[in-house]
Amino acid sequence: MNPEVIRADFPILDMKVNGQPLVYLDNAASSQMPQPVIDRLMRYHTSEHANIHRAVHYLSETATREFESAREKVRSFLNARESREIIFTRGTTEAINLAMHGYGRAFLKAGDEIILSALEHHSNIVPWQMLAHEKGVILKVIPMDDDGVLIQEEFYKLFNANTRLLALTHVSNALGTVNPIKTMISHAHQYGVPVLIDGAQAAPHKALDVQDLDCDFYAFSSHKLCGPTGIGVLYGKAELLERMQPYQGGGDMILSVTFEKTDYNVIPHKFEAGTPAIAAAVGLGAAIDYLQAVGLENIDRYEQGLLDYATVRIRELDRIRIVGTAREKAAVLSFEVEGVHPHDVGTILNDYGIAIRTGHHCAQPVMQRFKVPATARASFAFYNTRSEVDRLIEGIIRVQGIFQ
Amino acid sequence: MSDMRMMYQEVILDHNRKPRNYGRIEGANHHADGHNPLCGDSIHLTMDMEDDLIRAVAFEGEGCAICKASASMMTGAVKGLKVGEAEDLASRFRGMTTGTLDMKDEQRLGRLRVFEGVKDLPSRVKCAILPWHTLLAAIHSVQAASSEGKDDPIQEA
Numbered sequence: 001m002n003p004e005v006i007r008a009d010f011p012i013l014d015m016k017v018n019g020q021p022l023v024y025l026d027n028a029a030s031s032q033m034p035q036p037v038i039d040r041l042m043r044y045h046t047s048e049h050a051n052i053h054r055a056v057h058y059l060s061e062t063a064t065r066e067f068e069s070a071r072e073k074v075r076s077f078l079n080a081r082e083s084r085e086i087i088f089t090r091g092t093t094e095a096i097n098l099a100m101h102g103y104g105r106a107f108l109k110a111g112d113e114i115i116l117s118a119l120e121h122h123s124n125i126v127p128w129q130m131l132a133h134e135k136g137v138i139l140k141v142i143p144m145d146d147d148g149v150l151i152q153e154e155f156y157k158l159f160n161a162n163t164r165l166l167a168l169t170h171v172s173n174a175l176g177t178v179n180p181i182k183t184m185i186s187h188a189h190q191y192g193v194p195v196l197i198d199g200a201q202a203a204p205h206k207a208l209d210v211q212d213l214d215c216d217f218y219a220f221s222s223h224k225l226c227g228p229t230g231i232g233v234l235y236g237k238a239e240l241l242e243r244m245q246p247y248q249g250g251g252d253m254i255l256s257v258t259f260e261k262t263d264y265n266v267i268p269h270k271f272e273a274g275t276p277a278i279a280a281a282v283g284l285g286a287a288i289d290y291l292q293a294v295g296l297e298n299i300d301r302y303e304q305g306l307l308d309y310a311t312v313r314i315r316e317l318d319r320i321r322i323v324g325t326a327r328e329k330a331a332v333l334s335f336e337v338e339g340v341h342p343h344d345v346g347t348i349l350n351d352y353g354i355a356i357r358t359g360h361h362c363a364q365p366v367m368q369r370f371k372v373p374a375t376a377r378a379s380f381a382f383y384n385t386r387s388e389v390d391r392l393i394e395g396i397i398r399v400q401g402i403f404q
Numbered sequence: 405m406s407d408m409r410m411m412y413q414e415v416i417l418d419h420n421r422k423p424r425n426y427g428r429i430e431g432a433n434h435h436a437d438g439h440n441p442l443c444g445d446s447i448h449l450t451m452d453m454e455d456d457l458i459r460a461v462a463f464e465g466e467g468c469a470i471c472k473a474s475a476s477m478m479t480g481a482v483k484g485l486k487v488g489e490a491e492d493l494a495s496r497f498r499g500m501t502t503g504t505l506d507m508k509d510e511q512r513l514g515r516l517r518v519f520e521g522v523k524d525l526p527s528r529v530k531c532a533i534l535p536w537h538t539l540l541a542a543i544h545s546v547q548a549a550s551s552e553g554k555d556d557p558i559q560e561a
Contacts, residue, residue: 341468343443347528348412359442373444373466402412403469 001298006383009034009290013383020353023388028173028201028332028379029357030223033287037227040286044279051275053252067278070285071268077288078218078235079209085241087268088276091232092200093123095219096167098234098271099196100127102244103217104165110136112164115188117142117150118369119172119179122362124198128167138162144369148175148324155184159191166195170202174363174377175324176307176332178202185215194240200224204381205303205330207296210235222280226381227287231280234271241267248273299382303331306380310389317396323375331380334361337396340403342376348402349376349395356392411470411521411528419473424480425462432462438538438549440530445471449538456487461539468531474519475535481516487543494536501532 007013012032015022024032044066050059052067068083075083089095104114104127114128118141131137142155166188171178185195194216199208203220210218217240221232236244246253246264250273255263264270291299310333314320319338337345346358357377360367367373378392432450439446445467452459461479478497482490496513499505503523510517522532534549541549 341443343468343528343531344412344470347525360444367444373446403417 001294001302001382003302003383003385006294007385009036010383011035011038017353017355018351023352023354023384023391025378025380025384025388025392026355026357027204027381027384028224028361028377030229031204031226031381032383033226033228033283034290036290037283037286041228041279041283044282048282049279052278053269063278066282066285067276070281073285073288074233074235077203077208077292078233079211080235081211082238084267085235085238087234087236087241087271088281089219089232089234090230090277091221091223092198092219093232095217095232095234096124096196096198097127098247099217099219099236100131101247102271103194103240104128104131104137105135106245108135108137108164111138111162113138113140113158113160113162114165114167115140115142115155115158115163115193116167117155117169117179118144118365119148119150119169119175119177120167120363120365121169121173121198121200122364123200124167124169124196125365137164141365142168144177147326148172148177148366148370149326150177150179152180152184156187159188159193163188163191163193166193167198168195169198169200171199171205171330171332172324172363172366173201173332174361174366174375175326175334176201176329176379177324177326178206178328178330180328181215182213185213189214201330201332204291205296205300207300216240222284222287225284225287226290227284228277228280230277231284233284238267241271244271246270246273250274294382302382303380306384306386306389307331307333309386310378310380310392313389313393314396317393317400319400320396323370323372332377333379334375334377336372336375337399337403340399342374344403345376345396345399348399349392352391352395352398354392354395411525413518415477415515415518416469416473419476420469423463423472423476425460425476425483427462427464429460429462434542434545436538436541436546436549438465438534438541440467440471440534442527443468443471443531445531445534447471447475447535447538449475449535449542451539451542453487453543458482458485458487458490458543461542463535463538467534468528470519470522470528471531471534474532475538477516477518478535478539481514482539490539490543494540497536498533501529 048062050063052064074086140158196217197215199220204225218235223229253273321336323334342358359374429450434451447465449463451461463475501522537549
């Protein structure tokens with residue numbers, strides 16, 4: 001994989017910010033789109049758009065075919081058994097909310113327990129908390145150690161006869177920790193407990209196989225894997241989805257409606273009320289094509305090399321603390337510059353054209369665990385380079401110079 | 405000069421390093437908490453008022469350099485002012501940092517003009533204004549101020 005060839009596909013990477021070449025290191029928040037995805041969206045809007053699953057005319061049939069073809073691409077990307085196990089949502093957050101309503105709200109009752117982890121993003125905490133308030137469901141949290149690694153012995157202890165769900169992130173957005181989800185899923189299944197995986201941070205970096213993982217739900221967003229915003233996916237095992245209640249009512253999710261009664265459509269349509277983000281789904285399909293052409297294994301290997309390089313370079317600096325030092329990490333580098341608030345780090349780096357994220361990363365419990373209000377986070381994609389890492393290091397040295 | 409160098413000049417860095425009036429006033433008759441959820445900036449303000457005269461203000465808490473320096477300079481700027489004067493100054497500060505105040509003939513803000521550059525850093529405006537919101541909350545004995553909701557300077561600007 002040659003990053004210079006890859007970079008040529010991403011027009012935004014050529015821009016300048018504050019007179020400096022952009023160094024985009026906020027990929028864990030949202031990644032950039034390559035030209036083939038942008039072109040695909042343009043083609044959809046210029047020659048393929050109409051509403052789907054409705055009319056008999058040419059454009060509607062074209063749009064329907066392309067939308068359903070995107071679903072098939074997602075199926076292949078996840079190696080799901082059937083494309084009807086792929087539900088389009090607005091993103092990971094909506095996917096988790098769908099699971100909470102359709103599964104949690106339908107089947108859980110007071111006293112039932114859900115296991116979460118200390119690494120979760122707010123989007124895999126708050127929906128379950130809403131359920132807890134509504135139903136009297138109890139939330140239990142897998143703790144982590146000082147490296148940001150979940151403590152497996154503690155995880156095992158959380159299971160009992162009342163455990164009904166494990167909702168777990170694949171990769172931590174704040175620290176980069178990769179959880180050993182396959183063994184954790186297998187452990188939960190020994191207790192008959194289904195597992196939802198928040199894959200928002202893993203899908204852009206790892207080759208996925210939901211059949212091999214045997215997870216019951218897997219959620220991710222398009223805009224973190226070089227696709228457009230406004231579309232995401234909930235994968236669910238067909239037998240679970242069929243038992244679940246719809247999340248929203250409306251058009252497209254019905255077979256027949258009278259004022260007395262509605263018969264719901266089959267999956268996945270039962271969960272896709274209303275006109276979806278058709279163009280965005282088609283764009284996601286194109287993004288998946290692009291990532292698969294580059295190769296997820298190549299992407300993973302390249303990004304690991306970049307993370308290793310960045311970790312070595314940042315450790316050469318004085319008065320820097322890396323937050324999150326798990327052995328298995330995705331390309332996320334969360335750090336503190338001693339004596340400098342992360343927001344000041346971010347503002348000064350921005351002046352040099354470097355985009356990082358600063359703040360709590362929507363993972364306040366993670367920040368509380370490490371006793372920091374916020375961190376600076378550089379997150380890498382396969383279009384980043386070692387010379388961009390060097391620019392980041394120079395930027396941090398300038399921050400330290402200003403605040404010395 | 406770039407936005408960054410305009411913001412992180414020596415006056416601000418110095419107030420960040422050695423904030424003035426840092427701590428609590430014992431027996432203060434007014435106080436308020438200010439919180440900026442974006443940054444995690446959090447300050448506690450205590451104030452000694454006699455009728456409508458601000459005798460002294462102190463602050464403590466954690467925050468970014470812009471917030472801490474703003475709080476430090478605010479405590480100095482309002483000491484000895486009447487409530488009406490402090491409110492006028494807060495309003496001018498807000499106008500300056502949101503870019504709505506005509507700075508050409510502005511006299512009152514004095515050294516607080518070092519924060520003018522923040523108007524070009526929309527994500528940081530709240531950091532600079534938070535201490536002033538907290539001051540107003542303390543004057544009016546409202547216990548908590550926030551950079552969000554109805555006090556969001558970006559929405560209003």
